[in-house]
Amino acid sequence: xxxHDNILELYLKLMPAQFFMVIASSLxxxxxxxxxxxxxxGIAMVAMTLTQPFLNIITGISSIISxxxxxxxxxxxxxxxxxxxxQVYTVSMITxxxxxxxxxxxxxxxxGQIAVLLQANSETMDETIRYIRGVxxxxxxxxxxxxxxxxxxxxxxxxxxxxxxxxxxxxxALFGMAAVRLTNSGIFGIGVxxxxxxxxxxxxxxxxxxxxxxxxxLERGSFDAKMLKDIVVYGAPAALAGILYSIRNIFINSTxxxxxxxxxxxxxxxxxxxxxxxxxxxxxVGNTLTMLASVFVGERDSSxxxxxxxxxxxxxxxxxxxxxxxxxxxGGQIAVLFGAAADVIxxxxxxxxxYAWSAPFNIITLCIVNIHQSMGRSRLSQAIYLVNCILxxxxxxxxxxxxxxxxxIWSCYALAEIATHILLYVVASAKKKAPAKNIxxxxxLGKDFDTENKYSISINNIDQVVEVASSIxxxxxxxxIDDRRAMLAGLCMEEMASNVVEHGFIKDNKDNSIDxxxxxxxxxxxxxxRDNCVxxxxxxxxxxxxxxxxxxxxxxxxxxxxxxxxxxxxxFGMNILTIKL
Numbered sequence: 001x002x003x004h005d006n007i008l009e010l011y012l013k014l015m016p017a018q019f020f021m022v023i024a025s026s027l028x029x030x031x032x033x034x035x036x037x038x039x040x041x042g043i044a045m046v047a048m049t050l051t052q053p054f055l056n057i058i059t060g061i062s063s064i065i066s067x068x069x070x071x072x073x074x075x076x077x078x079x080x081x082x083x084x085x086x087q088v089y090t091v092s093m094i095t096x097x098x099x100x101x102x103x104x105x106x107x108x109x110x111x112g113q114i115a116v117l118l119q120a121n122s123e124t125m126d127e128t129i130r131y132i133r134g135v136x137x138x139x140x141x142x143x144x145x146x147x148x149x150x151x152x153x154x155x156x157x158x159x160x161x162x163x164x165x166x167x168x169x170x171x172x173a174l175f176g177m178a179a180v181r182l183t184n185s186g187i188f189g190i191g192v193x194x195x196x197x198x199x200x201x202x203x204x205x206x207x208x209x210x211x212x213x214x215x216x217x218l219e220r221g222s223f224d225a226k227m228l229k230d231i232v233v234y235g236a237p238a239a240l241a242g243i244l245y246s247i248r249n250i251f252i253n254s255t256x257x258x259x260x261x262x263x264x265x266x267x268x269x270x271x272x273x274x275x276x277x278x279x280x281x282x283x284x285v286g287n288t289l290t291m292l293a294s295v296f297v298g299e300r301d302s303s304x305x306x307x308x309x310x311x312x313x314x315x316x317x318x319x320x321x322x323x324x325x326x327x328x329x330x331g332g333q334i335a336v337l338f339g340a341a342a343d344v345i346x347x348x349x350x351x352x353x354x355y356a357w358s359a360p361f362n363i364i365t366l367c368i369v370n371i372h373q374s375m376g377r378s379r380l381s382q383a384i385y386l387v388n389c390i391l392x393x394x395x396x397x398x399x400x401x402x403x404x405x406x407x408x409i410w411s412c413y414a415l416a417e418i419a420t421h422i423l424l425y426v427v428a429s430a431k432k433k434a435p436a437k438n439i440x441x442x443x444x445l446g447k448d449f450d451t452e453n454k455y456s457i458s459i460n461n462i463d464q465v466v467e468v469a470s471s472i473x474x475x476x477x478x479x480x481i482d483d484r485r486a487m488l489a490g491l492c493m494e495e496m497a498s499n500v501v502e503h504g505f506i507k508d509n510k511d512n513s514i515d516x517x518x519x520x521x522x523x524x525x526x527x528x529x530r531d532n533c534v535x536x537x538x539x540x541x542x543x544x545x546x547x548x549x550x551x552x553x554x555x556x557x558x559x560x561x562x563x564x565x566x567x568x569x570x571x572f573g574m575n576i577l578t579i580k581l
Contacts, residue, residue: 006303010574011311013290014153016162018284025537031172033269036190038339039180042266044187044338047127049269050253053106053130053246054132058142060243061099065092066146067287068235070392071294071374073154078530084227085154091227092147100140107136132189141198148205160208161314164201171197174407197401200245234373239380244389254411255397260347262407267348271355281319282359285312286366293374300447301456301517309439320356325448327356347406353411361417368424371443380427387423392416420475453479454519460512462501469494472518472527479520485581489518489525492559492579499556500531500575526563527579 069092076084107114109130112125120128135142154357175196179189243246249272256264289312296304331349340348342446372380393412399406428436433446449484454477473490476481493516500514515530560566565580 005309008311010280011308015284015288018287019280034110035176035180042125042188043124045269046151046265047131047187049272050120050124050128050273051131052272053249054114054118056246057243058258062143062146064232064235065096066150068231070291071232071234074180076225089151091223094223096143100143104136104139114173116321119250130188131191132136134188135194137192138198139196143200145198168201170198183222189372204537244385248389248393251394251397256406256558257408259401263344263347264406266344267351270335270340270348271351274334281529284360285316286370289372290370293371297374306439309371313367317360319362322357323359324540327352351410355413357415358417361414365417368442384420384423392419456517458513458515464486465494465497468516476525481520483523484524489527489581492562493527495559496529496577500533525581529577531575
């Protein structure tokens with residue numbers, strides 16, 4: 001059986017860093033909204049809102065690399081192939097550097113054309129162009145920052161994500177106010193301050209990663225076009241979602257301005273400005289699920305996939321209730337915080353409440369879609385995002401508005417999620433060729449997903465080690481493994497698990513456990529130990545071996561000689577040792 005507390009503990013450990021990553025990607029925009037709403041004109045606030053879909057597209061491009069790299073690394077780690085991580089990092093950073101430089105030049109040069117595509121009119125055109133040019137200067141750090149945070153989290157340095165987010169908030173506020181008060185550069189200065197803030201945070205995190213090369217490092221000559229293709233395939237669904245959401249927002253902004261005028265435009269500005277923080281909980285829940293599910297997919301462990309999905313659902317629903325309560329109680333105050341005029345406050349509050357009620361439906365969507373994404377099912381994800389981001393919002397904008405007015409636009413968020421659930425159910429039922437009845441049907445892992453010949457258990461004390469070793473020996477014999485290798489499999493597991501219990505458990509002031517997994521495929525025995533103790537790298541112990549003391553580390557030396565392959569790595573703060581016989 002799987003130790004579910006380990007999965008819950010790991011999820012709760014990773015989730016805050018994902019919140020910080022999401023907040024970091026939108027924090028500058030939120031601070032810009034506060035400064036623009038209170039220090040500049042209402043036209044400048046609308047111009048910032050019109051520019052938001054453009055920034056969402058840039059964020060979507062970034063998520064191709066950061067999201068795809070995260071899933072790909074998770075799969076490699078689940079398979080015990082930690083050597084590929086540096087190569088994924090190298091490919092990711094080279095791709096970002098090239099694409100970021102090209103996008104910066106193009107977006108600055110064609111800011112006017114972009115403003116036209118964003119539906120800017122004669123009243124908002126100049127301010128929109130100025131803001132686009134200001135933020136375009138920061139496209140490269142905008143692409144790099146999420147990728148840095150992804151790899152820092154994989155290296156168990158989630159605290160650096162928090163540090164980077166705090167720095168970004170401080171820099172954005174300081175430079176933004178300086179642009180308004182000292183340079184009098186208006187909305188262009190706000191955009192430039194955004195760019196400078198991100199660049200400084202990227203520089204600081206980059207220097208940290210350069211100093212700590214044991215985390216991840218760039219490797220010369222390791223660019224692999226096939227690996228880039230894999231990164232894009234895994235990251236494309238999330239990127240497509242960002243692009244489609246941007247297209248959706250262009251239609252929503254344009255329709256709201258036509259129906260509700262500047263008041264509706266300012267209400268959307270407030271929702272967009274605080275949307276990053278508002279959505280951080282949901283997106284953080286979904287991103288954490290994708291990262292962990294990708295590891296369990298690599299391990300072909302369906303019970304852990306479903307368990308982590310359940311954890312994400314419960315936590316996501318708690319966050320959604322919190323979001324709804326805050327919107328009902330403080331929606332008006334949030335609008336005032338962003339400088340809303342008296343006639344804007346009621347509409348902004350109503351929009352925030354409508355938007356908050358879409359959160360529970362969105363959590364269900366995220367839990368199912370992100371599992372499919374971690375398995376590389378890009379076509380299904382694309383169909384889902386097309387319905388969620390385009391078809392339903394367009395129906396609300398061009399049909400329902402004739403009957404409900406601007407409230408049809410506010411309701412499109414929840415209606416899009418409900419339509420997505422219907423699509424998921426139809427697809428799952430078609431896949432099963434019968435009505436879908438449970439979560440297994442909805443994510444359709446299939447009977448051949450799990451490793452067929454496997455043994456899995458969790459232990460938390462030394463007394464269980466010998467018993468498990470004996471069980472593993474019997475398990476291997478029962479699958480036709482010769483007596484010698486079956487005995488060695490049990491012996492290897494006993495030696496390494498004993499080391500973890502004796503040396504790892506006593507150094508932590510918490511409940512510890514070891515997840516033990518054994519499988520037999522193609523006449524090869526694979527053993528895996530996963531624990532939540534302090535790091536214990538057996539390779540480092542071997543290097544400490546003193547020939548004059550043959551009894552030192554004798555168990556680890558014996559296992560290293562027996563094993564055909566022995567790999568150790570730290571994955572999201574969990575120690576993972578893989579042994580093949």
